[in-house]
Amino acid sequence: MKNHAKLIKNRKSTRDYKSVPVAEEKLEVLIDFFHQGKRLIPEIEMEIILFREGASVFEKLKGIAGYNGIMIEAPHYIVIASEVKEGYIENTGFVGENVILKAVDEEIDTCWITFEDSHDIKNALELKTDKEVTGIIAVGYGMDKKKILHGVDTGGNYSKADMRVIEDNTSFRYAIEEIVYYKEWGTPIDNMVLEERGLAEAFAFLRLAPSTQNLQPWKFVLKDSMIVLTIKDRKEISLKEEKMDAGIVMLSFYLLASETLYEPHWYLGNPLEEEKIPTDYRVVGWCKL
Ligand SMILES: Cc1cc2nc3c(=O)[nH]c(=O)nc-3n(C[C@H](O)[C@H](O)[C@H](O)COP(=O)(O)O)c2cc1C
Numbered sequence: 066m067k068n069h070a071k072l073i074k075n076r077k078s079t080r081d082y083k084s085v086p087v088a089e090e091k092l093e094v095l096i097d098f099f100h101q102g103k104r105l106i107p108e109i110e111m112e113i114i115l116f117r118e119g120a121s122v123f124e125k126l127k128g129i130a131g132y133n134g135i136m137i138e139a140p141h142y143i144v145i146a147s148e149v150k151e152g153y154i155e156n157t158g159f160v161g162e163n164v165i166l167k168a169v170d171e172e173i174d175t176c177w178i179t180f181e182d183s184h185d186i187k188n189a190l191e192l193k194t195d196k197e198v199t200g201i202i203a204v205g206y207g208m209d210k211k212k213i214l215h216g217v218d219t220g221g222n223y224s225k226a227d228m229r230v231i232e233d234n235t236s237f238r239y240a241i242e243e244i245v246y247y248k249e250w251g252t253p254i255d256n257m258v259l260e261e262r263g264l265a266e267a268f269a270f271l272r273l274a275p276s277t278q279n280l281q282p283w284k285f286v287l288k289d290s291m292i293v294l295t296i297k298d299r300k301e302i303s304l305k306e307e308k309m310d311a312g313i314v315m316l317s318f319y320l321l322a323s324e325t326l327y328e329p330h331w332y333l334g335n336p337l338e339e340e341k342i343p344t345d346y347r348v349v350g351w352c353k354l
Contacts, residue, residue: 079174079207105159130180139203146196157199158312174207267321
């Protein structure tokens with residue numbers, strides 16, 4: 066198994082942390098990686114703010130960050146702030162997920178933490194930045210037993226989802242044929258086609274990318290030497306969360322394809338204007354195959 070595939074496989078969202086701090090040098094590794102790592106849109110200016118003392122952050126963000134305001138208690142937090150430009154949320158998901166995978170490499174546990182409003186976070190944490198807060202990540206060492214997310218909407222098939230959760234001790238994921246279409250919307254891809262194109266392994270691991278409420282809102286269409294990413298508009302989550310999920314899955318594809326096939330470049334926009342895509346799906350971007 067290639068390195069990035071291994072990191073993606075080993076990553077899990079951690080919600081319970083030991084009260085053991087991460088060594089300063091290791092935290093610095095993550096900060097340096099943020100500054101040097103690949104970006105989806107390099108022109109967008111970003112900042113990383115590391116909160117070394119997590120306890121006060123936890124108190125301040127209770128009620129305003131986390132699912133239904135349920136904040137995750139961790140020894141440290143990373144806050145990402147960004148200039149507001151076309152694609153800046155996707156860019157945050159892309160860059161932040163790369164830091165998360167670097168953390169896996171350093172055997173540090175993490176979890177993305179959702180929130181609604183940048184102003185609330187800036188006020189609560191008294192941040193002076195002129196940029197918008199776009200991402201929060203809990204950082205630390207997890208308890209040995211991981212909590213996994215139950216009872217999410219997995220296409221109306223709760224019992225099947227829960228069974229898979231128990232079997233794998235990992236969160237439910239859709240099958241490749243459910244998320245990759247071939248030539249036209251709705252036609253499940255045959256794994257042989259992915260094998261022939263050298264993409265089978267990339268998609269097998271890409272499915273493991275994290276997403277808000279584990280909704281895995283992505284579907285891909287392989288068509289005319291392009292791979293096109295679409296995201297489902299869900300009433301349960303905000304547009305910002307959908308864009309984060311899109312950026313995260315774009316990073317996953319970028320890393321996996323780079324190590325097995327070629328270095329893909331993601332373009333934002335819709336190359337499939339003629340295609341009949343359901344109205345509840347949005348084309349985010351595409352890359353050449
Ligand atoms: C943008 C984003 C925001 C998230 N926010 C939260 C959160 O606030 N609380 C939480 O417990 N998990 C959060 N998660 C973690 C997801 O629930 C998790 O990725 C998903 O359930 C799949 O589980 P896994 O990451 O362990 O594979 C978030 C994930 C993403 C991508």
